[in-house]
Amino acid sequence: MKYLSLTSLSLLLALIGCVSQNKYDYEAFRKSSPQSILVVPVVNNTVEVLAGDLFLCTIPQPLAERGYYVFPVTLVKETLEDEGLNDAHLVHQADPTRLAEIFGADAVLYISIEQWTAKYVVVSTTVEVDFKYLLKDGKTGDTLWTHQQLAQYSTKQANSGNVFADLIAGAIIATLEKAFPEAKLLQLTRQANAQSVSALYTGVPLGPYSPEYGKDTKYYLEGPEGTE
Amino acid sequence: MRIMNLLLGITLVFMAGCGPKTMYQWGSYETDLLKYCKHPESMPEFLEHLDKQITRSVERGKKVPPGLFAELGYIHYKAGDPKKASEHFTKEKENWPESAKLMDRMIEAAKSKKSFRRSEAL
Numbered sequence: 387m388k389y390l391s392l393t394s395l396s397l398l399l400a401l402i403g404c405v406s407q408n409k410y411d412y413e414a415f416r417k418s419s420p421q422s423i424l425v426v427p428v429v430n431n432t433v434e435v436l437a438g439d440l441f442l443c444t445i446p447q448p449l450a451e452r453g454y455y456v457f458p459v460t461l462v463k464e465t466l467e468d469e470g471l472n473d474a475h476l477v478h479q480a481d482p483t484r485l486a487e488i489f490g491a492d493a494v495l496y497i498s499i500e501q502w503t504a505k506y507v508v509v510s511t512t513v514e515v516d517f518k519y520l521l522k523d524g525k526t527g528d529t530l531w532t533h534q535q536l537a538q539y540s541t542k543q544a545n546s547g548n549v550f551a552d553l554i555a556g557a558i559i560a561t562l563e564k565a566f567p568e569a570k571l572l573q574l575t576r577q578a579n580a581q582s583v584s585a586l587y588t589g590v591p592l593g594p595y596s597p598e599y600g601k602d603t604k605y606y607l608e609g610p611e612g613t614e
Numbered sequence: 615m616r617i618m619n620l621l622l623g624i625t626l627v628f629m630a631g632c633g634p635k636t637m638y639q640w641g642s643y644e645t646d647l648l649k650y651c652k653h654p655e656s657m658p659e660f661l662e663h664l665d666k667q668i669t670r671s672v673e674r675g676k677k678v679p680p681g682l683f684a685e686l687g688y689i690h691y692k693a694g695d696p697k698k699a700s701e702h703f704t705k706e707k708e709n710w711p712e713s714a715k716l717m718d719r720m721i722e723a724a725k726s727k728k729s730f731r732r733s734e735a736l
Contacts, residue, residue: 421712422712422713436651436652439651439652440648440651440652442651443644443647443648443651444644444648446644446679446680446681447640447643447644447679450637450638450679450680450681451636451637451638453637454680455680455710455712455713456680456681457680457681457684457713457716458680458681458682458684458685458688458706459647459681460647460650460651460685460688461681461684461685461688461716461720464688465716489715489716490712490713490714490715490716491712492712572648595637596637597637
């Protein structure tokens with residue numbers, strides 16, 4: 387009976403982890419049917435100066451794996467700088483159709499970082515990232531998809547029964563994580579990207595390069611929430 | 615026991631179904647790109663790794679992921695090798711027609727050996 391309830395719990399957690407019941411209207415997305423996505427430099431609303439550039443390096447893979455052509459992020463960033471758009475805020479304020487036209491892109495993806503923090507309190511660690519995603523049509527500038535994703539990590543209180551052993555273990559973990567916060571931040575970033583892009587009902591529909599292209603329409607419906 | 619195993623199996627299938635299925639081989643691309651972003655002086659290392667990753671994909675008959683040929687071409691371009699740059703931009707265009715407009719512009723820049731701010735600094 388103990389094993390049965392553990393199994394049921396795992397199944398339930400798997401379900402919660404992978405399925406969200408919030409539904410967006412994918413009508414504009416379906417009409418646009420983008421094949422290529424231009425990811426522009428990231429607006430960084432945090433105090434960590436490198437966060438924007440670091441994030442930019444993590445986004446091509448999940449989008450490409452979703453079935454889209456993703457423009458090379460380094461080349462895009464430096465080309466925009468050549469065009470006088472050397473700050474992410476300037477890029478985000480620019481006309482998306484102009485940006486798309488420069489590169490020949492079907493859609494433009496804007497990301498802003500709202501949270502990029504690692505906190506250390508005695509022997510506990512809390513790491514948090516929060517991103518906003520906005521995809522716009524390259525021809526019309528219409529919003530195709532928007533999402534906000536938070537990802538968090540906290541060290542669990544060890545419970546070996548030996549208070550001193552637990553404190554020491556906690557202190558070691560906290561020290562390592564404090565020395566290498568970036569690794570955890572990037573891990574959470576990858577997790578947030580994967581969850582945002584691939585989630586059923588709220589993610590980005592499969593793109594034309596995906597072998598399953600067109601087979602996921604039941605998860606990304608057109609029309610007001612809850613209707614077909 | 616059988617019911618428990620069946621439920622465990624369904625759980626694993628569910629979780630596997632929710633896990634990533636990769637269409638392309640990325641190797642250490644993301645890690646290398648991150649390092650290059652933070653340390654632009656690691657460009658030679660990025661170039662070497664990117665070259666190896668592309669060669670590996672081609673040897674295994676796998677399609678090179680979007681952007682890799684272009685990023686490699688761009689590094690060659692910045693390093694002052696317009697011929698290799700042009701070759702890689704052309705490969706990106708051949709593999710990914712969506713990149714044509716950008717790649718044509720970069721091929722033109724490479725062929726005309728247009729001076730580029732960053733290559734002047736190297």
